Amino acid sequence: MYLHLGGDRLVLLSQVVAIMEAGSSAMRAYAARAEAEGKLDPCRDGQVHAYVVTRDRVYASAISAATLQRRAVLAGRGLLNEG
Template sequence: MFIHLGGEKIIRSSELIAIFDIMIESSSKISKQFIDFAESNKQMETIGEEEAKSIVVTHDRVYYSPISSTTLKKRANQFITM
């Protein structure tokens, strides 16, 4: 199954590790370090030109998504319950 992250970006649900609200970046020192590490290793991708509302972590990339973490979690849970 697949999860639409916004724009034209779709990932396999099996690749998904975590979905976070964008506020975690400013409220957690460890989260900020994780994001900085992903950026320095060119593993970070911003989806679209809209303001990011969530951070999506997969096996090999970290995405800034314009879709809220609540909506993305609902989409992910649809596949888990099937």
């Protein structure tokens, strides 16, 4: 199953470690470190509302963390049409 991050970006749900709100200073610092290490996939669709942390990258998303979490739960249950 895949998690749709907005635009044309998808990640394997099995690779997702965390879905975090973008607003906290700790998350902004984590994202800045990921960017410095070349591991941040920036948001292309507007203002960053959430970060999706996978095993090897951090993805910035314009979709809220709550919506991404809901999508992840539904996809994990096989309730989203991924095609």
